[in-house]
Every structure is written in structure tokens, then in C-alpha cells.
Amino acid sequence: MSEELLGVIITSGVTSIISVIGFIVTYKSMKRNFKEELEKEKTSIHIEKMSSIPYEILKLMDNIMQTGGKGDLLNDFTSLMDTIYAYGSKEAIKIAATMQKENYTLRNTVSFNKYRAISMYILLATQIKSDVTGIRVSPELWLEMKITDYANNKDEFKKVNNDIVRELKLGSSFCI
Numbered sequence: 001m002s003e004e005l006l007g008v009i010i011t012s013g014v015t016s017i018i019s020v021i022g023f024i025v026t027y028k029s030m031k032r033n034f035k036e037e038l039e040k041e042k043t044s045i046h047i048e049k050m051s052s053i054p055y056e057i058l059k060l061m062d063n064i065m066q067t068g069g070k071g072d073l074l075n076d077f078t079s080l081m082d083t084i085y086a087y088g089s090k091e092a093i094k095i096a097a098t099m100q101k102e103n104y105t106l107r108n109t110v111s112f113n114k115y116r117a118i119s120m121y122i123l124l125a126t127q128i129k130s131d132v133t134g135i136r137v138s139p140e141l142w143l144e145m146k147i148t149d150y151a152n153n154k155d156e157f158k159k160v161n162n163d164i165v166r167e168l169k170l171g172s173s174f175c176i
Helices: 003-050 053-067 074-087 090-106 114-133 139-146 150-167
Strands: none
Touching: 003 074, 003 114, 053 074, 053 114, 074 090, 090 114, 090 150, 114 139, 114 150, 139 150
């Protein structure tokens, strides 16, 4: 073989190897970028669907407190629960499932605890706010803002709220 032929073979071989390596690197890079974009889109959809839910929960809670639970609140509650299950975090779904279970089993019994029910709504709104915005606030702030006799019932709310946080293994920042 002549030196010229050997030079052409080596040059074309090196060029081919560089092209194959470039193709592999480009493929892996595009695959990673596609996965990242897909994850961003999923997150965006979840944030969009869940962004108004804390407000809707608090609005429903106000309606329940004003009407004493009477009226057509079931549709609003069911819609919220469906949205939370479809787009909520694992923690939000745990709170919603516990609320639903207690609504069905304890509503008309002596075991019903209004402090626990109120705390569940507030923890759910607080958890979703944290999921959507990354801002964690104490549920106590809502209680201070909305419950007129909160100071008289602070110990009861604190005990119930903190029991729920421990029971559902939520973040300690949700304790009072």
C-alpha cells in the first residue's frame, strides 16, 4: 500500500469516527433536552391547574362557615377534590383523602371535631400554596386572620393541627 492511500484511509477513518461520536453526542443531548422540556411542560400544567385551588378551598371554607354547611356545596367540594387528585402533590392528596374519609365517616357523629375539620381545610390550602409557589406559611396566620375567637381556642387548634401534621407526615413548617 502506498503512503498516499494509507493517508486517505486514516483521514477518512478519523473523519468517520468523529462524525459518529458527534452524532451520538448530539442524539444524547437532544434526548436530554427533550426530557427537560417535557418535565417543564408537565410542571407548568400542574402549576396552572393548581394555582387557584388554595383560593377555591378557602372560599369553600368560608361558604361552609357562613351557611353552616347547608346549600349546594357538594359540587364545589367534589370538583376541588377531583382537581387535587388529578394535579396535586402526594401530600395534598393525602390531606384531601383524609378529609374525604372523615367527612363520610364522622360528619353526623359525636366524634366530629370542628377544629380538626377547619385545620384540614387550612392545611390543604397551605400545602397547595407551598406546592405551587414554594412559599410555606404557618396555618396559624389564617386562623388568626379569620377565626374571631382564635385566641380562646388557640390550644385546641394547635393540638389538632400538629396532630394532623404528624399523622400525615407533612413538613414541620406546617406546625403551629
